[in-house]
Amino acid sequence: MAVSTQIQLASRPEGWPADENFSTVRVELPDLAEGEVRVRNEAVSVDPYMRGRMTDAESYVEPFAVGETMTGGAVGRVVESSSEDLPVGTPVLHQLGWRDLAQGPAEQFRAVREPEGAPLSLYLGILGMPGLTAYTGLTQAAGLREGDTVFVSGAAGAVGTAVGQIARLLGAGRVLGSAGSGEKVELLTGKYGYDAAVNYKDAPIREQLPEMAGEDGVDVYFDNVGGDHLEAALDVLNRNGRVAVCGAISQYNATEATPGPDNLAQLIKNSLRLQGFTVGDYLQHAEEFNRRMLEWFSEGRIAYDETVVEGIENAPEAFVSMMRGANQGKMVVRV
Structure with missing residues (x-):
């Protein structure tokens, strides 16, 4: 038996x-x-x-x-x-x-x-649920447009590495990321096509992100972390910026309620949109994702x-x- x-x-x-x-x-x-x-x-x-x-x-x-x-x-x-x-x-x-x-x-x-x-x-x-999450988060929840500047938190994880590559393949202008070590930062910029990335442990992300984003700001924030990263992104999002809220890993093991961002008024000031989602919301796009991802992968365009x-x-x-x-x-x- x-x-x-x-x-x-x-x-x-x-x-x-x-x-x-x-x-x-x-x-x-x-x-x-x-x-x-x-x-x-x-x-x-x-x-x-x-x-x-x-x-x-x-x-x-x-x-x-x-x-x-x-x-x-x-x-x-x-x-x-x-x-x-x-x-x-x-x-x-x-x-x-x-x-x-x-x-x-x-x-x-x-x-x-x-x-x-x-x-x-x-x-x-990359060929499965994390890849599909990245693809639908960008195309459906965030409504990615050609030329957008995209910021990704948790960028060196399974979803984050997919987001950066897919954003680039779909025509993003700049792709920015955050990760938790210098080694991961080098991986993002050297292997995954990120234009710039920061180690959020070096200094508060709210201090580092404005410098990285520069005067051009950010159009799309793909949020895997929540907490201080969401707060930092709200500071630099351009007018009509969009946030695809995929995860909040910084809070999953908290035993007490965590405070929310202190700058939610930015949503009103800059007409921002926060769209929470799960991959199950967009399963009707799985066939489209599978076709495009397998094509990109076979062409050697996916790391x-x-x-x-x-x-x-x-x-x-x-x-x-x-x-x-x-x-x-x-x-x-x-x-």
């Missing part, structure tokens, strides 16, 4: 997640029913949105249940099948998450094309980084490390 190693939520974290909030279990899998497949995962994803799902609070998606296996993006290959649609060997993407063996109806798994010369795990990053943690049992460690900014590009757990 096949046995699946799985990571479950053992308790709800207060503040930063810790080892005791997770447990590793081994689950015996039954024989396949008609129309089911068994998949051996190659990589599973850890993402910032998962922190919100560890809290029992109303949100845009159901919270994780205590005592159940963590779900989320994963890629692997079919190793046993009773479905004609997904024969053995098919590479697939699914949402069954933190486990080494996944099993279920074939409809829960989507066959994907093998990326030429690249790992299957790219479907957890990527992965930070890899080995072993499904280390998924909790990878998640916390990602939340603390230890990743360059996409953090994945290789099974």
